[in-house]
Amino acid sequence: xxxxxxxxxxxxxxxxxxxxxxxxxxxxxxxxxxxxxxxxxxxxxxxxxxxxxxxxxxxxxxxxxxxxxxxxxxxxxxxxxxxxxxxxxxxxxxxxxxxxxxxxxxxxxxxxxxxxxxxxxxxxxxxxxxxxxxxxxxxxxxxxxxxx
Numbered sequence: 001x002x003x004x005x006x007x008x009x010x011x012x013x014x015x016x017x018x019x020x021x022x023x024x025x026x027x028x029x030x031x032x033x034x035x036x037x038x039x040x041x042x043x044x045x046x047x048x049x050x051x052x053x054x055x056x057x058x059x060x061x062x063x064x065x066x067x068x069x070x071x072x073x074x075x076x077x078x079x080x081x082x083x084x085x086x087x088x089x090x091x092x093x094x095x096x097x098x099x100x101x102x103x104x105x106x107x108x109x110x111x112x113x114x115x116x117x118x119x120x121x122x123x124x125x126x127x128x129x130x131x132x133x134x135x136x137x138x139x140x141x142x143x144x145x146x147x148x
Contacts, residue, residue: 040115049142055145058134059134062134078136089110092104092107
């Protein structure tokens with residue numbers, strides 16, 4: 001019968017040695033990285049242009065008021081969402097990074113997914129398709145500032 005130490009050592013997978021990328025693989029990875037960098041730069045450009053344009057202000061709500069319970073729910077969902085986001089990012093990104101000394105695959109994926117939110121409103125590039133409720137925290141539309 002195996003001892004506890006022998007049993008535990010079989011459960012922990014040894015670190016795999018990864019062969020260096022070949023020239024072709026390295027070129028493909030570099031192309032994808034360059035494309036990602038272009039999207040991040042475009043995002044930074046759009047956000048800076050939006051904040052500096054004077055369009056960075058709250059959009060007023062319409063004439064019809066919303067019920068009090070809905071107003072409370074909107075504020076609560078936003079507050080709970082921020083707390084949940086910070087908790088999940090801590091659990092997926094920060095804690096494994098601090099314990100292992102490097103970002104995990106899940107942490108990298110969570111950070112990458114966090115850069116996608118701004119693309120939601122690209123649906124509205126040609127015509128209005130998706131809208132946000134103006135009772136949510138809002139600073140106005142930025143989609144109009146995309147170069148045409």
